[in-house]
Amino acid sequence: MLPNYASPIERIWFWTFRALCVSVLIFLVSPLLVIVPLSFSDNTFLLYPIEHFSLRWYQEFFGNEVWLNSLKNSFIVAPAATLLAMVLGSLAAVGLTSSNFPGKALLMSILISPMVVPVVIVGVGSYLFFAPLGLTNSYLGLILVHAALGVPFVVITVSATLGNFNVNLIKASANLGANPLTTYRRVVFPLIAPGVISGGLFAFATSFDEVVVTLFLAGPEQSTLPRQMFGGIKENISPAIAAAATVLILFSIALLLTLEWLRGRAEKMRTAVEH
Amino acid sequence: MSETMTMNAPLTAADGESLKVKLARERRNKQLKAIALVAPLALFLLLTFLVPIAMLLKRSVDNPEVITYLPQTSAAIAGWDRRGLPSETVFAAMARDLTVAKEQKTVPEISKRLNMDISGFRSLIQRSARKMPLELAPGESVRDHFIAIDERWGDPDHWHVIAKNAKSWTPYYLYSAMDLRETKAGTPELAPEEERAFLSIFGRTLWMSMWITLFSVLLGYPVAYWLANLPARKSNLLMILVLLPFWTSVLVRVASWIVLLQQEGLINSALMGLGIIGEPLQLAFNRTGVYIAMVHILLPFVILPAYSVMKSIPPTYMRAAISLGDHPFAAFWKIYFPQTVAGVAAGALLVFIMCMGYYITPALLGGPQEQMVSYYVAFYTNVTINWGMAAALGSLLLVATMTLYAVYSKLVGANKLSLG
Numbered sequence: 001m002l003p004n005y006a007s008p009i010e011r012i013w014f015w016t017f018r019a020l021c022v023s024v025l026i027f028l029v030s031p032l033l034v035i036v037p038l039s040f041s042d043n044t045f046l047l048y049p050i051e052h053f054s055l056r057w058y059q060e061f062f063g064n065e066v067w068l069n070s071l072k073n074s075f076i077v078a079p080a081a082t083l084l085a086m087v088l089g090s091l092a093a094v095g096l097t098s099s100n101f102p103g104k105a106l107l108m109s110i111l112i113s114p115m116v117v118p119v120v121i122v123g124v125g126s127y128l129f130f131a132p133l134g135l136t137n138s139y140l141g142l143i144l145v146h147a148a149l150g151v152p153f154v155v156i157t158v159s160a161t162l163g164n165f166n167v168n169l170i171k172a173s174a175n176l177g178a179n180p181l182t183t184y185r186r187v188v189f190p191l192i193a194p195g196v197i198s199g200g201l202f203a204f205a206t207s208f209d210e211v212v213v214t215l216f217l218a219g220p221e222q223s224t225l226p227r228q229m230f231g232g233i234k235e236n237i238s239p240a241i242a243a244a245a246t247v248l249i250l251f252s253i254a255l256l257l258t259l260e261w262l263r264g265r266a267e268k269m270r271t272a273v274e275h
Numbered sequence: 276m277s278e279t280m281t282m283n284a285p286l287t288a289a290d291g292e293s294l295k296v297k298l299a300r301e302r303r304n305k306q307l308k309a310i311a312l313v314a315p316l317a318l319f320l321l322l323t324f325l326v327p328i329a330m331l332l333k334r335s336v337d338n339p340e341v342i343t344y345l346p347q348t349s350a351a352i353a354g355w356d357r358r359g360l361p362s363e364t365v366f367a368a369m370a371r372d373l374t375v376a377k378e379q380k381t382v383p384e385i386s387k388r389l390n391m392d393i394s395g396f397r398s399l400i401q402r403s404a405r406k407m408p409l410e411l412a413p414g415e416s417v418r419d420h421f422i423a424i425d426e427r428w429g430d431p432d433h434w435h436v437i438a439k440n441a442k443s444w445t446p447y448y449l450y451s452a453m454d455l456r457e458t459k460a461g462t463p464e465l466a467p468e469e470e471r472a473f474l475s476i477f478g479r480t481l482w483m484s485m486w487i488t489l490f491s492v493l494l495g496y497p498v499a500y501w502l503a504n505l506p507a508r509k510s511n512l513l514m515i516l517v518l519l520p521f522w523t524s525v526l527v528r529v530a531s532w533i534v535l536l537q538q539e540g541l542i543n544s545a546l547m548g549l550g551i552i553g554e555p556l557q558l559a560f561n562r563t564g565v566y567i568a569m570v571h572i573l574l575p576f577v578i579l580p581a582y583s584v585m586k587s588i589p590p591t592y593m594r595a596a597i598s599l600g601d602h603p604f605a606a607f608w609k610i611y612f613p614q615t616v617a618g619v620a621a622g623a624l625l626v627f628i629m630c631m632g633y634y635i636t637p638a639l640l641g642g643p644q645e646q647m648v649s650y651y652v653a654f655y656t657n658v659t660i661n662w663g664m665a666a667a668l669g670s671l672l673l674v675a676t677m678t679l680y681a682v683y684s685k686l687v688g689a690n691k692l693s694l695g
Contacts, residue, residue, distance in 0.1 A: 010603070021501040024494045025516045028574060031531030032523060034541060038534065046534045048541055088316040095312025099305045109684045111316060114324055116625075116680045118632020120649040121669045124656050125327030128334060128666075148323040151316060209524045212634050216656070229526040233639050237533060245527040252522040256515070259522075 032249055039242035046239055057243040067244065070228035076139060077224060078207040081146035085203040088147070089154025090196050096155070097162040108155075115152040122149070123216035130217065137219035145213050150203025157202065161195025161266075194266035201259050205252070328673065334666035335452075338445035340388035341437065344381045345372040349441035352434070361434050366417040373400075374407040391447070392436040399427050435459060448667035473651075473668065477675075480647040483562075484630035487569045492623050494570065495577030496615075502578075503585035514582075521575035529639050532568045533559055536640075565641040572636065573626045577619070584618030621687040628679050632672065648672045 002014050038046050042054035061067050096108060114122070126145045127136060135141035169191070173183040214227045223231075225244065232241045286294040342349045347368035355361045376382050386400040406424050409417065421428040439445075439457070446463070450456055454471040455463040465471075498517070502510045520528065535541050536558035543555040558564055588611065596606035634649035648668055655665035 017497060017501070020494075021498050024498045024574070025513060027494075027571065028520045029516050031528050031535065031571065032520060034534055035527065035531040046530075047539055048544065084319075088319050092313045092316035095309040098312070099302075099309035101306045101309055105684075107313065107317065109680075110325075111313075111320065113677075113680065114320070116628050116632075116676060116683075117324075117328070118634075118649055118669075118672055118676060120632065120634050120652045121328060121331060121673050122324065124652060124665055124669055125329075125331035126323070127656070128330045128662070129327040144323045148320055151320065155316075205522060209526070211526065212653075215653070226524060226526050229524075229530070230635065230639070233526065233530055233533065237530065241530050242534075245524075245530055248524045248527050252524065253519065256518055256522045260518075 035242050035245045036249065038239055039246045041239060041242075044238065046237055046242060057239040060238075060240045061243040061247070064240070066223075067225075067228060067240065070223045070225045073139075073218075073222055074208055074225040077142050077146055077222075078204050080139075080143045081150055081207040082200050082204040084143065084147035085150035085154050086196060086200045089151045089199060089203075090158050090192075092151075093155050093158035093162060097159055111155050112152045114149050119149070119210075119212040123213045126213065127216045136217055137222065139222055141217050142214060142222055142224075145217060146207040146210055147203075149210065149213070150206045153202030153206065154196070154199035157199035158192065158195045161192050165191060191269060194262040194269075198259050198262050201255055205255060208251075331666050332670050332673070334662050335448050335670040336444045336446065337663065337666075338388075338440055338443055338447070340384050341440040342443055344376050344385045345369070345437070345441070348372045348437065352438045352441050355434070355438060357435070357438065360418065360429065360431055361438075363416055363418055365434075366421055366428075369421070370407065370409045370417055373404045374409075377404045377407050388440065389436060392440070393433060395427070396433065396436070399425055399433070403428070448663035449670070451664065452667040452671050476646075476648055476651060477671070479644075480631055480672075483565070483569075483645070483647065484627050487566060487573060487630050488623050488627045490566065490570045491573045491577045491626055492619065495574050495622075496581060496619060498574075499578045499581035499585055503582050503588075504590065517575050517578050520571065521579070525572055525635055528571060529568055529636055532564065532571070532640060536564050536567065559640060560642050562641070562645050565637050565645045568636050568640050569630065569633065573629065576626050576629065577622045580622040580625075581615065581619045584615050588614050617686075621683065624679065624683050624686075628676055628683065631676055631679075 002011065006014070037050060038048070039057055040053045040055065041050040042052045042056055043050065092111060096104065096111075122145065126141070130136050130141045135144070165188075169187055170183055173187045174180070178186070209226055210224070211226045211230045214222075214224050215230070218224065218227065225248070229241055229244055232238070232244075288294055288297055348365060351365045351368040352361055355365060373382075376385060382401060382404045386397040389400060390397040403421065403424050409420060411417065411420055418428075427433055440447075446457065450463055452473050454466045454474045456466045456470075458464050502513055502517075505513070533540075537543075538555045538557075538559075540559070542558060543552075546552045547555065558567075592610050592614075593603075593606050596610045597603055601609070631647070632649055633647060634653060637645045637647055638650055638653075649672065652665050652669045652672065655661045655668065
């Protein structure tokens with residue numbers, strides 16, 4: 001990497017630069033590495049060094065009604081919100097990329113805005129609007145707002161995928177005798193599916209990690225896993241939180257791997273189509 | 276002559292219809308189809324997102340208490356010339372309103388609202404309501420009776436407050452959120468220094484967001500550069516170190532930072548074990564902790580867009596500059612850096628916008644001095660149940676965010692938002 005003729009200053013710079021980058025990367029992963037081992041400690045405090053290993057905090061997590069209920073709620077709200085966001089977001093993205101109409105740029109900005117509006121505002125606003133409608137302390141209210149927060153991700157990823165989509169493929173397919181349905185099923189869908197799914201993963205992660213709106217809208221019955229962790233960190237931080245965190249980290253690894261696999265697949269397909 | 280005729284004749288399709296008309300219709304159909312596809316989402320966001328925000332904005336100027344619970348007084352006081360004390364009819368209306376309020380137990384609502392303008396109004400209303408309905412001595416005026424209950428009824432200032440609030444909207448909350456107050460003439464003025472609170476909170480929000488953005492860019496830019504110029508195999512592997520925290524729950528990361536930064540935490544024990552410090556440093560539950568955790572959360576939002584911008588810059592540009600005699604540093608500064616500015620600035624602006632509305636991290640990792648505007652919106656909603664203040668602070672925060680978002684959309688285009 002470093003040529004032999006590099007001057008001492010260049011050498012020093014090269015190594016400081018590397019050291020800086022490596023330390024930033026360590027900074028990024030260290031919190032994840034630190035919390036996982038603590039979940040296997042039998043200490044009642046989240047402290048190092050770990051003297052004895054045990055699974056007691058996993059028993060605490062998986063044996064506790066409250067934690068299990070919040071996990072269950074997360075797995076009710078997030079998939080429902082994701083499905084809603086995927087359907088509405090994909091349709092809108094197809095509409096936005098297929099034609100130009102007046103006010104399109106403004107509409108796009110509005111559809112993306114749930115991503116940047118401070119969540120506290122969304123939380124208080126939806127409480128004000130939903131309370132008279134009886135939608136607070138309900139799954140439905142939570143699902144609707146979580147879907148709204150996830151929509152921008154679907155719109156962005158699907159629009160990006162459609163932007164790369166080669167319209168001639170549809171003509172080619174028709175020319176080769178396929179009817180529109182077959183064309184859609186065998187040509188269009190496989191090409192945009194990675195965009196739809198990766199948008200869905202973003203929407204899922206958004207809902208699965210959402211605390212603030214849940215704080216305002218959900219009653220104790222609908223408390224989600226992040227909401228439970230928020231309360232736990234605020235009140236008494238026990239290694240059960242580390243166990244919950246480890247479960248969530250495993251989950252995010254799964255999400256990340258799926259996304260990378262999709263990206264690789266999309267890449268392969270695109271190059272295959274172009275050659 | 277006949278040639279020009281054919282040139283001017285409109286082109287027609289097989290069925291004899293003008294092609295131009297046909298094309299226009301085709302285009303319109305396509306537009307309608309596009310709009311029909313976007314409509315469900317637009318409607319959905321209208322109901323779950325835009326209307327709730329509009330309700331919040333409206334709530335910041337809502338002033339229902341006095342006109343709802345003191346309706347007769349509100350009507351009667353409209354005719355007051357604002358000089359001296361209001362007339363006997365206003366006092367009589369007040370007596371009737373307070374009697375109703377006592378029966379319907381709405382006295383706390385009235386007194387809470389009026390107490391915001393003059394402290395002590397609460398006790399005045401409560402004491403007077405207890406004396407309702409009035410039992411007048413023969414020939415005694417209602418006004419005198421009221422002043423006998425409490426002499427503050429003889430002070431025109433209290434009546435000014437009632438008159439001011441006898442309409443359905445008020446700038447009071449928005450003014451308060453900007454540390455302003457309304458003078459008798461109705462113009463805003465800056466509140467006395469000891470009563471100011473929110474300007475410094477807005478200032479703190481911007482200040483902290485600025486530092487967090489700056490740190491994120493300073494740390495993120497070199498990493499993006501490094502990753503963009505490594506061979507693909509290596510950079511893909513290292514990219515996982517950026518993406519994994521990005522995909523991990525914010526709460527997991529905050530919990531980990533507490534483990535790392537607390538008094539007996541790993542960093543303090545490591546530093547003390549190495550003999551670098553004798554006493555544990557205060558790293559969590561103060562500004563240091565908030566900065567560290569926030570930079571950690573927002574770094575990927577700088578690295579990912581910067582990386583994709585840098586990937587699109589051909590490495591030959593730098594090589595050309597160097598082979599033409601530029602020093603590598605100069606080549607970087609003159610050739611490479613300018614091409615990345617726009618992309619990185621867009622990423623930084625997005626980070627700044629996200630920072631301004633942050634709630635969780637300061638709430639869990641900061642002390643009272645680290646709480647930003649979002650915290651106070653939640654505080655007024657959950658703790659003191661002052662919807663007006665919560666809505667006013669929220670509205671101002673929303674205006675600030677949306678202004679920056681408009682700048683962002685203008686510069687970058689909302690559809691170019693990069694997700695890495």
